[in-house]
Amino acid sequence: MWNIDMTYREEFQEVFDRLYEKKQLLQSSRPLPTMALNKIRESLSIEWTYNSNSIEGNTLSLRETQMVLQEGITVKGKSLREHFETHNHDKAIDYLFSILNDNYILRSIDILSLHGLVLRSIEDEFAGRLRNGGVRITGANFVPPNANKVSDLVDELIQFINTNPLQLNDIELATVFHHKLVWIHPFFDGNGRTVRLSMNLLLMRCGFPPAIILKNDRKKYYEALNQANNGNYQKMILLMCQALERTLNIYLNAMPDNDNDYQKISDIVSEPDALYGQEYISLLARTGKIDAYKEGRNWYTSKLAIENYMANRKRKR
Ligand SMILES: Nc1ncnc2c1ncn2[C@@H]1O[C@H](COP(=O)(O)OP(=O)(O)OP(=O)(O)O)[C@@H](O)[C@H]1O
Ligand SMILES: [Mg+2]
Structure with missing residues (x-):
């Protein structure tokens, strides 16, 4: 039906x-x-x-x-x-x-x-x-x-x-x-x-x-x-x-003890020790693969979210 x-x-x-x-x-x-x-x-x-x-x-x-x-x-x-x-x-x-x-x-x-x-x-x-x-x-x-x-x-x-x-x-x-x-x-x-x-x-x-x-x-x-x-x-x-x-x-x-550390994706990927590029991380964000959100024109995520995703992927392979 x-x-x-x-x-x-x-x-x-x-x-x-x-x-x-x-x-x-x-x-x-x-x-x-x-x-x-x-x-x-x-x-x-x-x-x-x-x-x-x-x-x-x-x-x-x-x-x-x-x-x-x-x-x-x-x-x-x-x-x-x-x-x-x-x-x-x-x-x-x-x-x-x-x-x-x-x-x-x-x-x-x-x-x-x-x-x-x-x-x-x-x-x-x-x-x-x-x-x-x-x-x-x-x-x-x-x-x-x-x-x-x-x-x-x-x-x-x-x-x-x-x-x-x-x-x-x-x-x-x-x-x-x-x-x-x-x-x-x-x-x-x-x-x-x-x-x-x-x-x-x-x-x-x-x-x-x-x-x-x-x-x-x-x-x-x-x-x-x-x-x-x-x-x-x-x-x-x-x-x-x-x-x-x-x-x-x-x-x-808003929780007092929250340890979320969201940053603009463009900032994360431009750090000298960044392992992944802007395009890849943005794609993961847009498709919901990593914990991320959009505010205005920019996508935000955290290093932890990226690490979690990569670790998960390794485990699956
Ligand atoms: N292609 C589509 N297929 C199914 N539903 C659609 C499609 N395009 C729009 N709609 C739905 O129809 C709604 C519009 O219907 P209607 O004008 O009765 O509602 P509205 O509250 O007055 O206006 P709107 O939803 O634009 O807010 C859209 O909000 C959307 O939820
Ligand atoms: Mg209407």
């Missing part, structure tokens, strides 16, 4: 292991001071709103998003709609936290509620309602299913997620849910924003921080979705893992 090519699995096992280890580390170590936790959560929420709305076409910058949310101001030259989108997404995140718990089980009513909040006061006639007509996605390699199938397909997807017949891990589940829901495209508008919220229920219920798809990755994101439309989840999994690792690192770096 759900076309999922799982050949990506072998290649990603190490990445999955690394992400679970990081989650474990977060959960097992001394809890961060409440103050620090609140700060991170607040700044992540703002980033989440900024990036998700920006992918959708909202033109507020990160800074403007922050000012609108924290200071309640309006930004000159930006439409009322864009301000609503900002506040709505922020309220939807609050709602998401309010329904979340360790035993959370995905329900269609929650997806509808999140959608309702996303489109509130903007497209009230569609907010929280499944579409009753056809839609097209610009640039997509397929046409979403007929409106009369939508309700059953959503139920089937939720059933698939909750029964997990393929024994997918939490990251795979969130990825498949993300893609399948936008493939069904249950709403006239707001599908992307709603799924970028609701997929995080699946990650956060088991202790992961939210995965935030970055505006800068928009092109990659659409390519990954097109690939997934053909059953190939390679790119989509990579994108989700990178998004998740970024937020995991934000929490880990």
